[in-house]
Amino acid sequence: MINDIATLLLALLLCHALLLTHLLSVRRTVLGRRPEIRLLLLASLAMSCGDLLMMLRGQLPGPFWLVLSNSVIAAGARLMSVSARCLLVGRGLCRIDLTCWLAGSVGMMVLVALKLPYSWIVSWVSLWLTLLLLPALLLLMHHGRRSERALRMVLGGCVICLLSTLTRAVEPHLAAQEPVSLLQPASPLSGWLFLAMTFGAFSIQFGLLMASFERSAAQLEQMATTDGLTGCLNRGATRALVGHEIERSRREQRPLALVLLDLDHFKRINDDHGHAAGDAVLQGFAQAVRSRLRQSDIFGRMGGEEFCVVLPSTDRAGAHEVVDALRREIERMTVTPPGGAGRLRVTVSAGTVVFDPLVERLTPSADQLFARADVLLYRAKHAGRNQVQTSGWVSLTPV
Structure with missing residues (x-):
């Protein structure tokens, strides 16, 4: 021993x-x-x-x-x-x-x-x-x-x-x-x-x-995979997940909604109050949106003040209702910038495109859905901002 x-x-x-x-x-x-x-x-x-x-x-x-x-x-x-x-x-x-x-x-x-x-x-x-x-x-x-x-x-x-x-x-x-x-x-x-x-x-x-x-x-x-400021998914991770959700939507024959959200006149906030105030607005916006989403939903930041929300198993009427409720929530939101000098308000415009495999035979790619949603977002901006434009991915007739 x-x-x-x-x-x-x-x-x-x-x-x-x-x-x-x-x-x-x-x-x-x-x-x-x-x-x-x-x-x-x-x-x-x-x-x-x-x-x-x-x-x-x-x-x-x-x-x-x-x-x-x-x-x-x-x-x-x-x-x-x-x-x-x-x-x-x-x-x-x-x-x-x-x-x-x-x-x-x-x-x-x-x-x-x-x-x-x-x-x-x-x-x-x-x-x-x-x-x-x-x-x-x-x-x-x-x-x-x-x-x-x-x-x-x-x-x-x-x-x-x-x-x-x-x-x-x-x-x-x-x-x-x-x-x-x-x-x-x-x-x-x-x-x-x-x-x-x-x-x-x-x-x-x-x-x-x-x-x-x-x-x-x-x-x-x-x-x-995560945006450091807002805690959302970043652009690359969001686009990758959209591709997976499209395939699952086609396989399970369930609708899928993709939403592009863009804060209105965000540049003015940065110019008038500074970038720290702009960051506070982005963080408050992300927190407000995240609080109203389901666990299965996807929320990502595409860059700047533009965000993306993916709503699985959500048809056209349901998507418009959800996104419009988000728009109203953001309209009521106030953000106190660093230093506590006043309260900032912001509005958001949204373009929502819905793919329903039971209605539309053609299956879009992620790029096609993003392009359709971007067109709808552009329409919402030029129609006066602070509104939601919703459409199927094949037909661009908005709600």
Whole structure:
């Protein structure tokens, strides 16, 4: 068992070194700049140093090295816990983290200074590690289900680590003989517990790395498809979804309405009140429209003050009613610009084109629907603005 734990320590050091090398290689990328990854890098560095100190403990006798090696390992455990907290709730290192770590180190120094049996030192370190990791487990149980799937690996690793440390806190006192050191355990169970703690720690670290990667990928995907100002889909994502909705409309034989909305005299707002006021109007408009749409509807910004709404399973009469209700809602809306200087009002013109596969045999492309809606929007603008023009896609006879 002595050789087994020594070999396990060497494997543990190599694995931590490999993880540390990977984290260092990505530190200048989008993933590496995330705060939880930086904390994970520090945790991996502390774990690597702690593994090395434990391996060299036989060549570095004395109580100082015993305290130092366990304190470095404990620092790595706390940094892992803080990394999970940073990912889940956005809180990084704080004073209480340092206090918990220092309290454990001082307590261990006291035990060593009193020359208590090694079994009591094992129990103290095990309970210390349990308290350092416990906050991560509680946060994962509360927030982890609503977050990335890889956090299940982190949760499992925390459970394994905590069960192992709690068992290890009791095991030396039940053994037939007093343990001398980590490399000279009192029973074979010590080796298995050390293996379980090692597996749990790696599950936490790799799980955090994968969860951070998941979140980065999701954020990049959102940036690629979402308009940053209004939270709507951007032009490219909207046009792609319109093509899918046309095919589904044809396949399911259900009508589809496409609406182009354009804010009236928006340039005056930017010229008279500034672009910050214009941004506030766009945000207020998007929020008002979004609040009246169904979950299945599509809402995107085509550029500037022009927006697009796609209404699946909506016929010509229903589409005109929905869009006219949106027009009235915008007409009643007031927006307070930054600085609170007065209230701004705005109106919107809309062109609505409806494709009904039960009535029209020809299936349009996305470009054709957009072109028809643009013609209707042009008519609404030249008819006096603040109105809705609606038509089937083949016939441009408006409602």
